[in-house]
Amino acid sequence: MNEPGRFEVYDEHEGQGGHGGEEPYEKGETESGSADASPGADGMSSGNGDDRHPTPEPGPDLPPRIPLPRASVEDTGQPLPDLQVRDLADPAPRRPPLVLEHRVLKALLGAWALAACSTEETAAVEEHLGDCGACADEARRLREAVGLLHPAESLDLDPSLRTRVLAGCLERRPPRIPVPEWATPYDAQTARLDALLQDFGDAEWHAPVRLRWFEKDEPTSRRTTVAGVIAHLLTVDGLVAVALGLQDPMGDVAADHPTPSARTEAYWRASHYPPTRAVRAPWREQSHDLVRTVSFTGGGTGKLSVPYGDFELPLRDAMLDRAFECWVHAEDIAEAVDYPYEPPSGRDLHSMVDLAARMLPTVLSARRRAGLAAPSPGPHRHLVPAGEPGRSLRLEIEGSGGGEWLIPLDSPAAVGSAEHEVAHIALDGGEFCRLAAGHVSPTEAAAGQVGDREAIRDVLFAAASLSRM
Structure with a gap:
């Protein structure tokens, strides 16, 4: 008889147990015939809460509980596999460059200009362009032609999007102090121009701009910079500011220069240096003050007269005139820095x-x-x-x-x-x-x-x- 609680190991090769040819117990059974529970996490038996019968240590005939380390291929004496060398910056395996004839490379120039070549073909064509002047000239002409097929597109949002979003918001929650309808074009155009200016560096602020207009039926122009254009808008918008009782950016010299052109020239002359990006802050603050003031004073101020020197306009028309000029000069600025600029929304353009x-x-x-x-x-x-x-x-x-x-x-x-x-x-x-x-x-x-x-x-x-x- 086996000692109580002992497991008998069944050797399938011998077909019998380890004691006197008696039939072995089924795996997991004790002498009493009851199935023992599986070992717990700590390797001890947990059946019926009895921890007196631990799992036996593996004997010489049993596999180890933890496998031994695998033998390295370097210890076998066999040749190592041929691995491809890869660049750490480019984990993809490198392929040998394509070697193509001149006529094939020339035929690929059109596809290269359209960015339709594969990576290998592109590398082969660009390497060839460094050695062949005739193909380089042809590639340049094709690339310029492709540029005409795909004109530059503005990264700005649709000008009408701002109007639609505001209209939707105002329908859900009407404003306590609404902006008069005749002032919304000025609000929209100054916001668009300000968004164009916000990423300008010093080079863009000093980019040359040519202002154009007609005088005595002849085209006339005046050269300035991007900062000079904003200074021009600042001084002419000052006419509306004065009519509303706000501070005039021209200061004491405003009385001697009543017309828009005279005010602008006087402001430019008064500057010791050409205007810089610092002019954006007062222009932006003044535009906000104008919209805020006409909103707080209500729509009744629309009939207030704004003198332009040679003529006068009602405030509602003067604000629309300033919106129009803001858009026109924003296009001048965008053209100077080679950036596309869309016209106003249909409603503002109609006004x-x-x-x-x-x-x-x-x-x-x-x-x-x-x-x-x-x-x-x-x-x-x-x-x-x-x-x-x-x-x-x-x-x-x-x-x-x-x-x-x-x-x-x-x-x-x-x-x-x-x-x-x-x-x-x-x-x-x-x-x-x-x-x-x-x-x-x-x-x-x-x-x-x-x-x-x-x-x-x-x-x-x-x-x-x-x-x-």
């Missing part, structure tokens, strides 16, 4: 076109008195009474911000009338605004024109004369 269309009759009348426009023909030679219809030109603006306006030709007080329409002009919205900014020649602006050629010319040149520095 800008509407302001220019409303100003055209007054400008046309002033040009006629100065002898720059043809006098009214026949019975329309005398001024049309206020509120009466007269000869009209239909201004059709296409695209974003488009619409139609009937421009009275004989008197600012007259009313445009479709029955008295003598001419029709069609332009793109952005093109018309660039015409009003003096960036497009009046003789090249109209996409389509029908009717009285003299009236069309007068209106186009009147639109260009709206521009100023």
Whole structure:
């Protein structure tokens, strides 16, 4: 008999137990025939809470509980495997470079310019371009052609996105102090320009910019820098600030320089050095003050008069005029640093076109008195009474911000009338605004024109004369 609690080892090769040929117990059974529990985590038996019967140590006929270390391939005397040498910076195995004929490499130039070659082909082509001047010239021309197929795209968001997001927010929670609708274009355009300026370094702030406008029907320009343009916006926006009772950035010299161009030239002359990036902070603070002030004073201030020296504008139109100039000069800055800049949203662009269309009759009348426009023909030679219809030109603006306006030709007080329409002009919205900014020649602006050629010319040149520095 076995001692109580002892396990008998069954040798399958001998087919019998270790004592007198008796049949062995089944694995895991004791002499009483009950199954013993599996060992616990510490190698001791945990069945029925009895820890008196530990698991026996492995004998010479049993495998070790912990396997011995495996033999190294270096100890076997056999040859080691041939491993590929890899660069730590580039874990991928290196492949031998392609060796291609000249005619094959030349045929790959088009695919290389389009970035359609494989890694090996690209390396082979670029190595060949360093040795072959003819292929290098051809590759440069192809790469330039590809650049024309894929014009540069702005990294900025869609200009209308800001308007849509704000509109959605205001629908959910109306503001306690809303910004007047006629001030939102200025708010949007100054925010867009400020976003363009925020990443500029010193080199961009001193990049040359050429301001363009029309004066006496001749194109005129003035050279400055990006910082000089922001200084120009700062001084002219100061006219609106003064009308609202805010501080004038020109200080005491403002009274002697009432017009926008005179204020700008005086500010530039007063600077001991060319304007630097430091001008951004006062311009930005002033634009915020303008929006905040018109919001707190309510929409009633829209009728407040803002003097421009030679003429005056209601505050609501002056804010729209400043939004228009901010966009135009933002395009000047973007062009100077070779960065794409999108036009305003359709709603803001429509408001800008509407302001220019409303100003055209007054400008046309002033040009006629100065002898720059043809006098009214026949019975329309005398001024049309206020509120009466007269000869009209239909201004059709296409695209974003488009619409139609009937421009009275004989008197600012007259009313445009479709029955008295003598001419029709069609332009793109952005093109018309660039015409009003003096960036497009009046003789090249109209996409389509029908009717009285003299009236069309007068209106186009009147639109260009709206521009100023």
